[in-house]
Amino acid sequence: MSEYDYIIVGAGSAGCVLANRLSENGKHSVLLLEAGGSDLNFWIWMPIGYGKTFYRKSVNWMYETEPNPELNDRVSYWPRGKVMGGSSSINAMVYIRGQQEDFEDWKEMGNPGWGWDDVLPYFKKSETNDRGADAYRGGDGPVHVSTMDRDLHPLCQDFIAAGQEVQYPHNPDFNGASQEGVGTYQNTAKGGMRMSTARAYIRPAQRRPNLRVEKHAMATEITLDGKRATGVTYRQRGQVKTAKARREVILSAGAINSPQLLQLSGIGPADLLRDKGIAVRHAAEGVGKHLQDHLAVDFLYRSKVPTLNDQLYPWYGKLWHGMRYVLTRRGPLSLGVNQAGGFVRSRPGLRSPNMQLFFSPVSYTKAPPGQRALMNPDPFSGFLLSAQPTRPTSRGHLEIRSSDPFEPVEIHPNYLSTDYDVQEILEASKLVRHLAEAPSLANVIESEIAPGSHVQSDEDLIADCRARSGTVFHPVSTCRMGPDPAQDVVDARLKVHGIEGLRVADASIFPTLTSGNTNAPAIMVGEKAAGLILQHDG
Template sequence: MSEFDFIIVGAGSAGCVLANRLSENGKYSILLLEAGGSDLNLWIWMPIGYGKTFYRKSVNWMYQTEPDPGIGGRVSYWPRGKVMGGSSSINAMVYVRGQPEDFDEWRDMGNPGWGWDDVLPYFRKCETNDRGADTWRGGDGPLHVCTVDRDLHPLCADFIQAGQELQFPRNPDFNGATQEGVGTYQNTARDGMRMSTARAYIRPARKRPNLRVETHAHATRLLFDGQRATGVTYSQRGRLKEARARREVILSAGAINSPQILQLSGIGPGDALRAHGIEVVKDIPGVGQHLQDHLGIDYLFRARVPTLNQQLRPWYGKLWHGLRYVLARRGPLSLGVNQAGGFVRTRPGLERPNMQLFFSPVSYTKAPPGKRPLMNPDAFPGFLLGAQPTRPTSRGQIALRSPDPFDAPRIHPRYLSTETDMQDMLEGSKLMRRFAETPALARLIEAEIAPGPEVQTDEAFIADIRRRAGTVFHPVGTCRMGPESRKDVVDARLRVHGVDGLRVVDASVFPTLTSGNTNAPVIMLGEKAADLILGDHAGATG
């Protein structure tokens, strides 16, 4: 058995931040446990490698949901990072903070200290924006955020022109003064290589004597003395080990694994735990509830002009761009899968954007749902338009499948279980058609491949949505932050209600889903949580 001041379970987007910041002053000993292995992998560091790690068991939990009625009984594939850096090591790298109103809503739900004015300093603290610092952006943080305009495909300009023809403003920075408009995305990358939280936060801290990192360490349950968390048991290469925490155990295992670990340890809905033969430490019904995720839909077009397909499909194209990447870290292999997009309002009267857009100058008709294997695109020229409602109202659940910690939990997304969500998806689908009909894009389109021109009525659009819509891989909310111990799981300082020495710091604590990709707000969360934890222990003894 070993003993530390803090034990962090999960070296993902939040856990790596915590490990760095809590070990920074040298006062505390930190144990960071990661179920996966090292991130020193070509396909992780090279942005185009997203398509390779998508189904790679060595770095990916590769979850499957339960059949979901909202999408026609289909099972969804949910990749999640099982590697140093967590999902920041296998995601599409889009850096989007969300809208200020998202965080003001968190505050107004009973979480003081989480409004936009409270979290903006932490967004700035974590970031080095390659455009430089300003009122909204950071200039000297560990996480490098890059502008990729120099290597963008020319068709991105046509997409932006199409948006302006629809009266959507051009926005040069979705993380600046306003999120609204169309433009290009920034990525978490530096020098053409992925900037995961393992690279940004752990690599600079790895040699600190007070930080110990254990990989291939699968947490099996938490240890308690009464209702105080005192440690963790974990399995490492077939051996069961135990570590004790003098001050706190911090769960940063993500929106799927954090509620699973809590329930395996006796914290969660009492009746459900007893049904699995698990002794209840604290009956908290909200554990695993309030699951939220973004659902999106792509429209696929055959083009009259060359797209990335013609550059990346032939063997000589792969060779040329591979050499270009190796020698100069330039070209399409240095980019993420989404190049342009935007945040827009689908109808008048909305106070803020309700739809996120994606544009990819590439197509792949034979790829599994959700996968974008850029190195194997279609033989013909094609491109994708995507739409994703930003703030879904449907709520799902994470539940135990069994008391075995190596059994994946049951994931019930309950997509499109509200009329509001279906209406937003319907408006998003129709918006893709409006984009395709603009002069800027219409001249480039030879044919609509999916869903196809025969889809015209609301009924046909809805049937297509249920048949084709898929996750955008942003699960949150399963250990929701809030003041009510019977509904919420952690308080505004991220402490588990009614349990001492235990916090949750990851996307599972989000009260509501933010308007956009979730990696940036999770990193912000880690930064703010570190300050909360250090503040709570300043001057404390023992």
């Protein structure tokens, strides 16, 4: 049996950070276990390859939720990265930290050390912003964050102008002093290529003698000695292996798999474990509970002016932009799909923006099932405008189906299960319509394809949200951080309540969903976790 000081389960957004930081000073041996394989894959590195990896089993867990009662019993498709870099290798690359208020809320929920001033240094530490460092942004961290301005589609300027016409300020940096306003997004990319955490943190560290990375290594159980974690059992190429942790086991397997692994190891809701024939090692009701996710509603427009559809639909357009990308790493294939957007308030009296907007100068109304047809857009000029309420109050849960670690968990997102969330998504729809009526966008819109101008009343708009809204792929909080062992899974030092030598550090620990995309805060959690672990290291 092999022995290490630290064993990290999952080489995703947070896990790669931990593997790098814990092995950095050379004093500790670190084992990083990843269920997926290498990220040396053209579709991962090329930003628009997102459309390919979205449904690719070799790099993606491809989860499906249970039917959502409030979404007309629709099943949601939940991609998650199963590859070095985890979901940072297959995501849409938008770099957003969240609002300062989000982290102040985390602190107020009983988590000292997680307020905005506490977490800002870790955001900065992780980042190299291509506009340079300032009071908010990092200048020499591993994750490169790039402005897309050189290759932005010109329609993004119409979107920003429309925002200003309805009194939203222009914000040149959503990750600066304030998140509020409309503008263009920055991406986790460098030189026109994706900047996953595998690229940012593991590549520079992979030759360290004290870091061992095991790929295609699926952790199946945390081994325990009473109430102390002693190591991890994993399956690799058909063989069962066990590694011992002298100091700690750290779960960074993501918001679906970290709670799954705890439950499989006998740490979870006692009734559930007994029902699945698993010995209860430590009853912890919160494991798998408090699940939160962003739900967005898309509006599709036919455009009077050319959009990316006109560039990417014809075969010669694909060829030209493909060649341009290969030769120069420039052009539309070097960017994410969400080029512009913003954070705005849908009504007065709110503490901070409650809606996130996305503007994509491309549309794909007839994507065949199982395809994200980014390279095969509509044969006419079209674009997409969408909005997501940033702080949903609906809470879901997940649970193992059986004691088989290879069986996917049951996911119950419970979207729109509160009246508040129904009102918020209705306001999101109205806000998109309001923006589309502003002169700069109205001038370029030929017609609304979806939901269509016949959908007008509140009832019809809500019915449309139930029929068409979808996940933005931000599940969090299933191993929630907080002070109450009865409901929270980890404490503010990310230690699992009631178990020694075991932490969780990934998006599952978020006390609440951040206002925006979740990759940057998951990376911050990795940085902060490493800081906490090494704090008393001498």
